[in-house]
Amino acid sequence: MTDTLDGKHALVTGGGSGIGRAVALALAGEGAIVTVTGRRAEALEETCAAGPCIHAQVMDVTDEDSVVAATAAAVAARGPVDIHVANAGRAEGNALHKTDLAFWRRLMATNLDGAFLTIRESLRSMRGRSWGRVIAVSSMAGIRGLRGASAYTASKHGMLGLVRGLSEDYLGTGLTFNALCPGYVDTPIVTRNVETIAARTGMSPTEAAAVMTDSNRHGRLVAPGEVAAAALWLCGPGSGSVNGQAIEIAGGQV
Template sequence: MTSRIALVTGASAGIGASCAAALSAAGHRVALMARGESALQTVAATLPGQTLVVPGDVTSRDSVEATFAQVEQHWGPVEVLVHCAGSGASKPLVDTSDDQWQQMLDLNLTAPFRCLRRALPGMTSAGFGRIVVVASVVAKRGESRVAAYTASKHGALGLVRAAAAEVARTGVTVNAVCPGYVDTPMTESTISAIASRKDISHEQARELLGCRQPIGRLVTPDEVADAVMLCVGSGAITGQGINVDGGAVQS
């Protein structure tokens, strides 16, 4: 595949770091965005290809603009955008505050919207682009105690599908990858919460969470990156929400 200019948000750990590694191994130049510069530098040091560390906050409109501008200044327009930045919060719906609700929307829905809005003009002008948003399996189903997170991820999938329909004839594809429970630092916090709530050990909570998926284990970040790279490599996959959830949601 032709070497492209890629930007990965949320690249400092977990799925984002695995996607950056997969893109770099495939020969692409990879710009890494997250809030922590030190963690980004650590990831960059492990990649085989050209990298650009661009610390920034995806929830800040100015920071998103500055990140894209910096990539353009160094290499040129972003051709592959992999948006991995995101987070979850667990609370019963009736205990979810307005601030917690807004935080989930800002990070999981407004941030990808702004990144897509910034990336698409350059891609459509060039006649090539690949956008992949890492959503969640709860973009396709409801789940208790995560109403704000679930709503934001449903919105992200809708955003992807609307964008894909708009640019379908331009050479740009827009997809979502929808992981289940993945072995990442974010999931570790979920495991800790389960252990505390059920008064069981951390390892028992991890096993319990893994058993919620038909494969009986947590998905690995590299397995999510495999699905992302499938979307990056194909011009015929667009408007999709590809599940990487061990068979939990068959759609």
């Protein structure tokens, strides 16, 4: 693609690292003006320094006031949101009988409530326009149950329900709503999970890493750029009939 997104304003939550950073760089590389949000200004500035036309906006997706104010500030500075990527999330596992309400609510507040709040606020400036893209970064856990992570699985299934409901609400308007469902991606989250699995099970770090790589059907971690490429496709020419979909990026059938 060449300048297919020239001048369009993209807002990417959780843009300080991993998938969010890769998506932000990919969108900016195609001409978009990108706002990256997250809680840590330093991480956001690193993303901004890595690509053109990327701007930092501190936002806590679990805090409604923060989401409302940060989105309004981004719109005031860079215009209506054309592309919203709801990427901010937590990946934590726990057996349900060991899960307290605080753990459950922490996951839901980031993964599901955060998607709801940030999409809602971006829609305030996107509605009524002839073109718009909303992309939620779910997970293979949004497609099937993930062992030892029932709360996480529920949060990611909820994101798919949100996207599918919105796709019906806005049929024929030029706005589309889709979800990306990657397997294990080579990000800092996976690095932390290796440490957690090793500590919990007594596995070596190599054995713990294999638990995740072997879960991807092609036997390797997904590169963040592969997820970003799927996001670009959903924003590119000919994507208008792709709506309400959960797109698997896991090396094979999930």
